[in-house]
Amino acid sequence: MLELTLTLAVTALGFAIAWPRLIAGAMDARLLHTSEDLVWQMRVAQAVAQAQSETSEVDLNKYVGVYHVFWGTDLVRVGQFDPGVHYRDGYLQMQTGRVSYNAGGDSQTAGVIRLQVGAREQDIHLYLGSGLQWLEDPA
Numbered sequence: 614m615l616e617l618t619l620t621l622a623v624t625a626l627g628f629a630i631a632w633p634r635l636i637a638g639a640m641d642a643r644l645l646h647t648s649e650d651l652v653w654q655m656r657v658a659q660a661v662a663q664a665q666s667e668t669s670e671v672d673l674n675k676y677v678g679v680y681h682v683f684w685g686t687d688l689v690r691v692g693q694f695d696p697g698v699h700y701r702d703g704y705l706q707m708q709t710g711r712v713s714y715n716a717g718g719d720s721q722t723a724g725v726i727r728l729q730v731g732a733r734e735q736d737i738h739l740y741l742g743s744g745l746q747w748l749e750d751p752a
Contacts, residue, residue, distance in 0.1 A: 640730045643695035647678070648728055648735040648748055654682050654692060655712060655739075655746045662714035673710035673726070676703065694728070701727040701734060712739060720744035 651671075658669040661684050672681045678694030700706070707724040714720050723741035727734055736749040 640697065640733060643698050644728060644730045644733055644735050647695045647698040648737060650692065651680065651726070651728075652737055652746045652748050654680070654690065655744075658682055658684070658712075659714045659718045659720070659744050659746075662716060663718040666716040668713055668715055670711055670713040673705055673712070675705040675710045676700075697730045698728055699730075701729045707739075714744050718744055 655671050658671050662669040665684065667685045669684045670682075672683065674680065678699050680692045681688055682690040682692065706727060707722070709722060712720060712722045719742055720739065721741065723739050726737040726739070728737070729735075738747040738749060739745075740747070
């Protein structure tokens with residue numbers, strides 16, 4: 614009985630020590646997944662605009678972690694951020710939530726999309742003209 618109690622105590626102590634790291638790892642994974650998914654959707658919209666010679670766009674809701682992807686006038690995807698991931702301070706800190714790509718793949722939208730989960734943040738940089746999207750390494 615003493616051995617069983619000791620085993621349970623050591624196991625409980627191990628979980629107590631590991632639990633914060635497990636939570637932090639899950640938060641990091643959700644943040645990275647959401648960031649990479651959003652960048653991927655922008656890159657696909659840009660490539661489709663170039664291939665089909667028509668405007669494509671990713672329309673980000675300014676207050677909620679939801680976005681819509683349009684190819685021309687067709688809605689092709691409604692995306693949602695992973696649970697717990699949101700914009701820093703609760704809103705999109707850009708002039709517009711609409712990232713449009715013309716037939717050349719160029720964009721007239723620039724800025725930073727700052728995603729956050731807990732104290733962790735991830736920036737997605739959008740560049741004017743080229744439409745380049747760059748995911749900053751959170752290091």
